[in-house]
Amino acid sequence: MLISLLQAIASGVVTGCAYALVALSLVMIYKSTDVINFGGGEMVMIGGYLAMFALLAIGLPYAGAFVFAAVVAFMVGAAFDRVVLDRMLGRALPGQSVLVAMVIATVGLSYVLKGLVRVVPYTEEVRRLAPLFAGDPVFLGPIILQRQDIAIVVIAVLLMRAWWAFFNFTLLGKALRATSQNPRAAALIGIPVRAMRMTIWGIAAIFAAMAGILLGPKLLMTPDMGSVVILAFAAAIVGGFHNLPGCILGGVVLGVVQNLVGLYISSRAIVLTPFVVIMLVLVLRPQGLFGGAVVTKKV
C-alpha cells in the first residue's frame, strides 16, 4: 500500500509539473493583461504538433524541435495579441471595458487553432510524440519512473528557473514586470506597453507549447488534448491566480491529489478532482492556497 502511495505521489508530481507550465502561461497573461486565456490549452496542443512536425517532416533533432516550436508559438501568441486584442483595445471608447470581449476572443482563438490543426495529416489518428529519452525505466527504490518522466520534471524546473531569472535579472524582464504591475506608470517612464503586452503573449505561448511537447509522449497527441487547460486553471486557482510560484506548486499539488483521489476514493472521481478543487478553493480561500491576503488592485 505504501508503495502504491509513493508511486502515485511520484507520478502526480510528474504530471503536476507539466500542468504547472500551462498554469504559468495562464497566470502570466492574467497578471499582465487581466485576460483569462481560454485558448491556453490549444497553445499546448499546437506546441506538441509543432514539435511533431519538426521531428517528422523537417527531421530536426529534439533540441531543434523545442526551438522551432518555441519560435512559432511565440509568433502565434504575439500575433494574436497584435492582430486581435490590441485592435480591440484600440477601438474601445474611453471608459469602456473590452475585457469580456477579449476573453471571448481567446475562446475564438482556441477554436481557430483546433480547426487549423485538424487539417494537417498528423491528426488523422492518435499519435504519440517520440519520448525525449527512451530506455528502461528508472527505479527509485520501489518507485518506477520512466526516463521521460524525469525529463519532464527536469525540463519544467529548468524552464521555471529560466523564467524567474529572465524576469528578475534582465531589462526586458523588468520592463515586462513593470507593465504587468502598472501599465500606466510603465508607459509614463517610457516602456512600450503595447510591445510588452505582445511579448508577454508570446512568452506565455512558449510556456504552453513547451508543456505540449513534454505532455505529447505521455498523453498522446490529438487536437482535443488542449482540454488539459482545465487542470492548469485548477492549478492556478489552487496556487493563486496572482501568484506565479504559487501556480507552480498548485500544479504539483493538483497532480498528486488527482492520483490520491483515484487511489483512495474512486477512479471515476479523477476527472472531477480539478472541478471540486476549483470550487473548494474559490469558496474557502479565493486568493488561492499560496496567494496571501486579498488585495484591491489599483491601476
Add this chain to the structure above:
Amino acid sequence: MLATLIRNLFLGAGAALALGSLPVRAADPGVTDTEIVIGLHAPLSGPLAAFGVDALNAAKMWYEEVNKKGGINGRKIRLIVEDDKCNPNETVLLDKRLVTVDKVFLINGGSCTPAVFAAQEFITREKVPFVMLNAAGDSGVFPATRYMFGALGGTQRSNGAGMVEFAFNTLKARRMAFIIHDDDFGNANWATAKAITDRLGVQVVAAERISPRVTDVTAPMLNIRAAKPDVIISAAYPQPAVLIAQKYGEFKMTAIPLVQAVQGIPVPAVFQKNVANDAIFTNFYYTAPLNDMADGPKQQKWLKMYKQYYPDRNPGAMMAFGLPSAMAVTRALEKVGRNLTREAFVEAMESLDFDTGAVAGNIQFAKGRRDGMRSTIVVKFDGKKHTVMPAVYTWNGRDGM
C-alpha cells in the same frame, strides 16, 4: 362465352404486364425511377477518423460494386458523403441537412455511439431509416426503435460478453479486473461483463471506471495491481487504451493477461507504435468482430477489392467494418423491389439473416431487434504476429439487459 372469357383473361394479363413495366413512382423522398439517394457519413477527420475513413470507403466500394452490376431493381445508388467527426452536434446537423435539403431516402452512417444516438430522435420523428455504418451503438439499438438499425460490427454488450467468456473459458481466469469507461459505452460493456461474471461465479477483484478524458491512469492501474487479478480486461478508447498499456508495462504486470476491446486498438500497428514497449505484448489479446484478423485469409477478398478501388491507401483494421451495413442496405433494397418506400425498407431490414463473409456472425434483425451482430473473435498479438484464437463468442442477447 368461353371465347369472351379467354379474350378478357388475355386482355387483363396484357394490361397487368403493361402496367408492371411502367415506371413506378415511389412516394418517399430520395427515390426516383433511376436512382436511390443514400446519405453516408463517418468521422473522416479528427482523432476518431481511424474508425471512419476506411469503413466509409468500404461501404462506398460496396455501393459502387452494386452499381457496376446494374444497381438495384433498375435503380442506381447515389451517395452523398459527409464527415461527422464523431461529434453528436455535427451529426445531428448533417443528418438534418441530408434529410431536409438533400432529400436522401435513407442514412447509412456513424462510427461512434454518442453521435448516432444523438440523431435518433430526429430520424425517428422524420421516419427515415438509419443504418449505422460501424458504430457499436448500444444506446441506439437498446431499446429497439423502428427506424434505427445498427451494431453490424457487434454491440458493447457482445464485445463485453466475448471478453469475459474468453477470459473464463480460455485463460481460465477466476479473478478478473476491469478498466472500463464511465460513459454509456462503458456502462453497456460493464453491465454485460458484470452479468456474466455473476452467472459464471467469477470474482471481480477490481472494477476501475475511468473517464474517456482521463490523462493519467496511474491510480487505477495501481489499484488493479494491488488486487492481483488473473486477467485484466480493458474496454477503453484508443487514447486511454495506450495509457493503460503503458502503465501495464511500466508496473511490470505483463505476467497477467491483458484483454483489450477492439475499440481501443482500431489499428494494431499504431497502438503498438504509441505504446512503444513491446514487453506488453507478452500476454496481450484483443477482441475483433470480424471473421478473421484484419489481414487474415478470410479478409483477403475484401482487401483485394479495396486495393482496386483505393490503390494509394493501405486499409486500416476498421475497413471491413464498413461492409456489413452497406450489404444489409442493398439486400433490403433488393427485397423490397420496385415499390420502394421507407416503411417497406424497414420491414425488409427486419427479415434479414445472412452471412457477410466479413464479420464473425450472421447479420440478423427482427421485429424488436435492432442490433445486427452478436459474435466476437479474440486475437492474440505478440508484437509481431496476430493469431486468431479458436472459438467464436456469441452474446446470448440477455446478459446485461
